[in-house]
Amino acid sequence: MKWLSLLPLAGLAHAGLRFGCSTVSLQRLDPLVEPGQIPSAHVHQIVGGNAFNASMEGDIGEKGTCTTCAYTEDFSNYWTATMYFRHENGSYKRVPQYPNAQLGTEGQDAPDINAGMTIYYTQKDFYDNGEDYITAFQPGFRMTVGSPTIDTLEQAQAQPGLRYTCLQTILTRGYETPDFPKEPCPAGIMAIYHFPACWDGKNLDSPDHQSHMYSTTKGAFQEAGPCPASHPVRVPQLAYETMWNTAVFKDMWPKDGSQPFVWSYNDDKGYGTHADYVFGWQGDSLQRAMNSSCFFHACGSPGVQGILKTQTVEEMNKCSVQNTVEEDTEGWLMELPGQKMAMRFTA
Ligand SMILES: *[C@@H]1O[C@H](CO)[C@@H](O)[C@H](O)[C@H]1NC(C)=O
Ligand SMILES: *[C@@H]1O[C@H](CO)[C@@H](O)[C@H](O)[C@H]1NC(C)=O
Ligand SMILES: *[C@@H]1O[C@H](CO)[C@@H](O)[C@H](O)[C@H]1NC(C)=O
Numbered sequence: 058m059k060w061l062s063l064l065p066l067a068g069l070a071h072a073g074l075r076f077g078c079s080t081v082s083l084q085r086l087d088p089l090v091e092p093g094q095i096p097s098a099h100v101h102q103i104v105g106g107n108a109f110n111a112s113m114e115g116d117i118g119e120k121g122t123c124t125t126c127a128y129t130e131d132f133s134n135y136w137t138a139t140m141y142f143r144h145e146n147g148s149y150k151r152v153p154q155y156p157n158a159q160l161g162t163e164g165q166d167a168p169d170i171n172a173g174m175t176i177y178y179t180q181k182d183f184y185d186n187g188e189d190y191i192t193a194f195q196p197g198f199r200m201t202v203g204s205p206t207i208d209t210l211e212q213a214q215a216q217p218g219l220r221y222t223c224l225q226t227i228l229t230r231g232y233e234t235p236d237f238p239k240e241p242c243p244a245g246i247m248a249i250y251h252f253p254a255c256w257d258g259k260n261l262d263s264p265d266h267q268s269h270m271y272s273t274t275k276g277a278f279q280e281a282g283p284c285p286a287s288h289p290v291r292v293p294q295l296a297y298e299t300m301w302n303t304a305v306f307k308d309m310w311p312k313d314g315s316q317p318f319v320w321s322y323n324d325d326k327g328y329g330t331h332a333d334y335v336f337g338w339q340g341d342s343l344q345r346a347m348n349s350s351c352f353f354h355a356c357g358s359p360g361v362q363g364i365l366k367t368q369t370v371e372e373m374n375k376c377s378v379q380n381t382v383e384e385d386t387e388g389w390l391m392e393l394p395g396q397k398m399a400m401r402f403t404a
Contacts, residue, residue: 071186072346072364074178074293075353077160078104078126079171079370082378083139083386085395088113089199089266089333096382099205100139100321100394102154102299104173106132106337109378116196117337123376125173127160127358128365132337135174137248137299138205138320138330139386141393142306145317148389152301152318155245158227162359162370171374175300178293178343183278186352192256192290193344194336201266202252203331205322210236213328217276218251221327224300233277237327239316245302246318250332251276252295255284266333293347297332323396 082103085096093112103109106121113120113134121132140152154172161170181187203219213219213235222229223238224245238246253272260269271288273281284291303318311317319325336343342365346356349364357363359370384394 071180071188071191072178072349072356073180073186073352074128074176074346074356074365075160076127076176076356076358077156077170077173077373078124078135078176079156079173079373079376080154081105081107081125081134081376082109082380084380084382085384085386086111086382087136087333088134089201089335096384096395098322098395100151100386101136101333102139102172102174103134103136103378104176105134107376107378108132108337109134111381113335114197117335118196118339121337123372125171125373125376126176127367127373128342129368130339130342130366132339134335134337135176135297135332137174137250137297137332138322140246140248140301140303141319141321141390142303142309143317143319143325144309144389145311148391149319149393150306150389151387152303153305155300155302157298157300159354160359168370168374170370175298177278177296177298178347179278179296180294180347182280186350187280189291191293191347193338193341193347194256194292195261196336197261198336199262199266199334200252200270201331201333202250202272203329205320205324205329205331207329207331208324208326209328210326213326213330216272218249218253218272218274218296219330220249220276221330222247222249227300231277235328237316237318237325241307241310242303245300245304248299248301248330249276250297250330251278252332252334253288254281254292254294255288256290256292257288258290293343295334319393321393321396323393
């Protein structure tokens, strides 16, 4: 009589969220992989709630007082490494980020989202909500995807959720590569992270921050495969997109033709791309959204309420976290912060 249990789901359509968050912090902290360590090994760019700190734990949805995300009940933290440009003379400069298209407030004088990321909680694919029941993450839930220790093309190819797009325009999609684009990209580089969406149903975290989850993602917002018996609970398909304005360095491309971009953990191939997530939606807000049938803008967009409460871009941009690590991450640097290494070039 298995079909009986499927009946209540017939005809349901659940939500898909796509929204912008501005930068809340940019510093060397990693409360997930290196809790309590000040500073952490490499620089991160972080978006989301202001409860972010080196040793945060528990239900951060109840601890934050503001968030840089469009949805005011989302105090989660989302972070990745930062990208640097390496000049031929051996100096580094951080690559600025810019916000994705169609996320901000409409209108000529409306301010832009300050850098940050595009966040997705989808169910099926880029175009459709799907009809599966999606279980929201629980307070205290955290996970990572990818690893800075990955250093071969084969390993990078084996993770279809972690890719780069060389942007011809802000709207270029497809053409994904597992490594940094080798040519200059006219509108910058988009880094893409699709997290695993199958949960073991028990553990909020695991020692490697990954084994409580299982990935059946095929990447590129294609519909994922079914969850295995070991990780039977379907959670939202979380994805990040970060837009790096590498084009500002187009006049400084190395004469030998080599690609000059490097992640803050000193990876110039891009194989070790990785991202971190700490859940922090207040109360049952994420489950409420997942149970609804809204899709992208219809769930609410900056200043326009939908099923979720929203704030304006001005309000998003006002929220920030004070740096606890005092060091220069901007300007021309002699080395990547925290990455002591032999100089590759002699000036
Ligand atoms: C960091 O956040 C935790 C709660 O997640 C809090 O208990 C702790 O006091 C905070 N630490 C600092 C240094 O603010
Ligand atoms: C490298 O070049 C940049 C851009 O011209 C310059 O600002 C920086 O000071 C140079 N670094 C060194 C070590 O010469
Ligand atoms: C979501 O839907 C499930 C199944 O219908 C229901 O049990 C749950 O109470 C709903 N949660 C919210 C927050 O709407």
